[in-house]
Amino acid sequence: MTIWELDFYSRPLLDEAGKKLWEILICETPTRIQQDPAALFRYSEFCGNTDVNSITLKKAIEKAIATSGQSPTKIRFFRRQMNNMITKGCEDAGIPAAPSRRTYSLMQWITEREQEVYPQEPNYDTTAAQSSSVQYPALNAVALPDAVRGDKGDKWAIVSLEAAAFDDFDDWEIAFGEPFPLKNLDPNTKIPGLLIFSPRAVPLAGWMSGLEMGFLHLQKNPRASLVLETGVSDSWIVADLPNSQTVQEAESFETAKKAAQGIHFLAIQQNPNDEKFAGLWMLQE
Secondary structure, eight states: OOEEEEEEEEEEEEOTTSOEEEEEEEEEOOOSTTOOGGGSOEEEEEEOGGGOSHHHHHHHHHHHHHHHTOOOSEEEEOOGGGHHHHHHHHHHTTOOEEEOSOOHHHHHHHHHHHHHTGGGSTTBOHHHHHSOOOOOOOOOOEEOOGGGSOTTOOEEEEEEEEGGGGTTGGGSOEEEEEOOOOTTSOTTOEEEEEEEEOTTHHHHHHHHHTSOEEEEEEEOSSSOEEEEEETTTEEEEEEEOOSHHHHHHHHHHHHHHHHTTTEEEEEEESSTTOSSEEEEEEEEO
């Protein structure tokens, strides 16, 4: 399965008429722990503001497909304000579009270009580069559907594994999930994770596999809980924190997550003695 990540947005660069330049970025999503990020496909193309439309995007996607020699099963994008144009451009090219915050490779590439590429251009616009990014309003998290929860409630535990422990991830027995390479982490770095134990582990993992998994984080209001962010705006309560001890565990989870460059994981098993996973996703905030 090949997945791409896409961005179509203005950059801090100006054309000859002093108008903003726009850029289409397309990159491949890594799907294995032992995948070399340098070997993943990347495509970029600038365009003027008069060419910002779904037709231009469709043509760029078709060029990327021709260049790479492969067609993705879906294309992820994170910019909610570009939803209609990106969705139409992808679908006109015959590829399903998926609004998602699981665009880790793309975000890293954009950061690299903002720091190393755009400032070197003669038409670099310092004012535009310093402008604030779009902030989306926080939405209230909702409970997981009853159909995928155990009758007596699911149990959970916060755990951690050294980064080196994921070296053979590609060989683990996992029904649903998605990894990504941990190339920039010290092998001894502790990767925190949330383990959910559920009698309905497989239905829960199967349901989650249909979501665009973003990241886990601690939410203290309106009630303390661990929340899973999916898509570009959905939030799900995956673990209630009923007392100060569980809140402290979640705070330690957040601390460990920051020390691991935001990398963490969500795993689902039927019980603590299980040697296989119904689901396991590597995540990054």
